[in-house]
Amino acid sequence: GQMLSAMTMELGALESSIGSPERLRARLEEARGLNADTIRGVRDLAMGLRPAMLDELGLGPALRWQGREFSRRGGVPVTVQLDGELDGLPDAHRTCIYRVVQEALNNCARHAHARNIRISVYGHADRVQVSVQDDGVGFDTKAASSGLGLIGIQERVRELDGKVAITSHPEKGTILEVEVPVS
Numbered sequence: 001g002q003m004l005s006a007m008t009m010e011l012g013a014l015e016s017s018i019g020s021p022e023r024l025r026a027r028l029e030e031a032r033g034l035n036a037d038t039i040r041g042v043r044d045l046a047m048g049l050r051p052a053m054l055d056e057l058g059l060g061p062a063l064r065w066q067g068r069e070f071s072r073r074g075g076v077p078v079t080v081q082l083d084g085e086l087d088g089l090p091d092a093h094r095t096c097i098y099r100v101v102q103e104a105l106n107n108c109a110r111h112a113h114a115r116n117i118r119i120s121v122y123g124h125a126d127r128v129q130v131s132v133q134d135d136g137v138g139f140d141t142k143a144a145s146s147g148l149g150l151i152g153i154q155e156r157v158r159e160l161d162g163k164v165a166i167t168s169h170p171e172k173g174t175i176l177e178v179e180v181p182v183s
Contacts (some may be wrong), residue, residue: 004039008032020136042077059094063101067119070105077116084123093180096156097121097130103149104115104176112136130178138168
């Protein structure tokens with residue numbers, strides 16, 4: 001991101017140093033536009049991976065934001081239910097839960113054709129439970145267990161000694177359940 005910002009400044013300096021050749025000016029303006037788009041893309045990517053609000057406001061507000069953004073972009077209502085103690089979770093747990101929910105929502109958008117999605121997160125003294133449920137088309141969990149999204153979820157949860165369970169039925173939707181121990 002810093003390098004792209006530096007490139008923007010350099011392109012601006014280059015643009016101001018040329019005389020009147022309109023073609024060159026147009027090409028430089030195009031390059032500046034592409035650079036600006038790239039910077040926005042990098043910011044969006046960084047926000048998606050680990051939003052600053054996860055550290056500043058906590059897991060609950062970050063998940064609510066994620067649900068609102070998903071609803072706004074995809075038009076599918078997302079309900080976020082939070083219960084128990086979530087503020088004291090270690091960084092690794094907060095990031096894991098955020099990314100699991102994010103990937104589950106991405107899977108819903110790509111495959112489920114859901115009309116509603118419900119996210120539930122319960123913080124217990126010794127564990128955190130996460131559930132993402134949709135009312136979409138469902139899928140064969142045995143056949144789809146090798147998808148990159150599900151593998152990523154399983155790997156993240158396994159790193160924290162947690163468990164993942166997926167229940168799905170044709171035309172009745174899918175439930176992704178995650179349980180992560182907290183020491």
